[in-house]
Amino acid sequence: ELKVEQNPLFLSMQEGKNYTIYCNYSTTSDRLYWYRQDPGKSLESLFVLLSNGAVKQEGRLMASLDTKARLSTLHITAAVHDLSATYFCAVGQETSGSRLTFGEGTQLTVNP
Amino acid sequence: NAGVMQNPRHLVRRRGQEARLRCSPMKGHSHVYWYRQLPEEGLKFMVYLQKENIIDESGMPKERFSAEFPKEGPSILRIQQVVRGDSAAYFCASSALGQGIVGYTFGSGTRLTVV
Numbered sequence: 001e002l003k004v005e006q007n008p009l010f011l012s013m014q015e016g017k018n019y020t021i022y023c024n025y026s027t028t029s030d031r032l033y034w035y036r037q038d039p040g041k042s043l044e045s046l047f048v049l050l051s052n053g054a055v056k057q058e059g060r061l062m063a064s065l066d067t068k069a070r071l072s073t074l075h076i077t078a079a080v081h082d083l084s085a086t087y088f089c090a091v092g093q094e095t096s097g098s099r100l101t102f103g104e105g106t107q108l109t110v111n112p
Numbered sequence: 113n114a115g116v117m118q119n120p121r122h123l124v125r126r127r128g129q130e131a132r133l134r135c136s137p138m139k140g141h142s143h144v145y146w147y148r149q150l151p152e153e154g155l156k157f158m159v160y161l162q163k164e165n166i167i168d169e170s171g172m173p174k175e176r177f178s179a180e181f182p183k184e185g186p187s188i189l190r191i192q193q194v195v196r197g198d199s200a201a202y203f204c205a206s207s208a209l210g211q212g213i214v215g216y217t218f219g220s221g222t223r224l225t226v227v
Binding site for chain 1: 147153154155156168171217219
């Protein structure tokens with residue numbers, strides 16, 4: 001059974017600081033997704049990572065994928081308050097069809 | 113191009129009643145997925161459907177839950193005889209390709225409260 005673990009689960013950081021959220025998964029995967037969720041809202045797609053070594057950047061967020069280590073990272077650069085949200089990674093496997101397995105989420109709070 | 117439309121946004125049901133949640137996929141998408149999110153948790157896969165077919169229902173509880181995606185109209189997630197533990201946010205996602213390689217688009221969710 002595929003397991004996806006994120007850490008930390010809670011992250012409080014100051015504006016202007018850098019930090020990394022980690023997503024580990026237990027079995028071979030062919031795609032990894034990062035989503036953002038604001039309280040009471042739906043999930044917003046941030047990144048889709050499809051190959052080993054993939055790196056994608058959007059604004060202050062950068063995601064990478066190491067399929068050999070079964071690890072993805074979401075790096076936050078010079079955080080701002082607007083980045084406060086819950087971030088989920090999700091892993092897909094061809095063997096499980098189109099289902100995604102989500103991590104528990106990382107609740108990020110950026111303080112002024 | 114409207115996104116994935118779910119309704120109602122909020123639904124309150126008494127224990128023992130039925131809940132019907134609707135999902136209209138994005139235009140051009142013929143694959144629908146339902147996920148459930150319990151408070152303070154990640155999303156858990158429930159079921160994957162194509163038009164008139166259930167492809168994968170491995171995440172569906174064995175009793176009281178059913179899903180359909182008819183030839184015409186929205187996908188329906190039906191929960192019979194609801195219990196307090198069914199209170200959660202239910203999200204629908206759609207994709208144009210079965211593998212969802214290009215990613216999924218999620219609806220705004222239906223927040224079910226069982227009182």
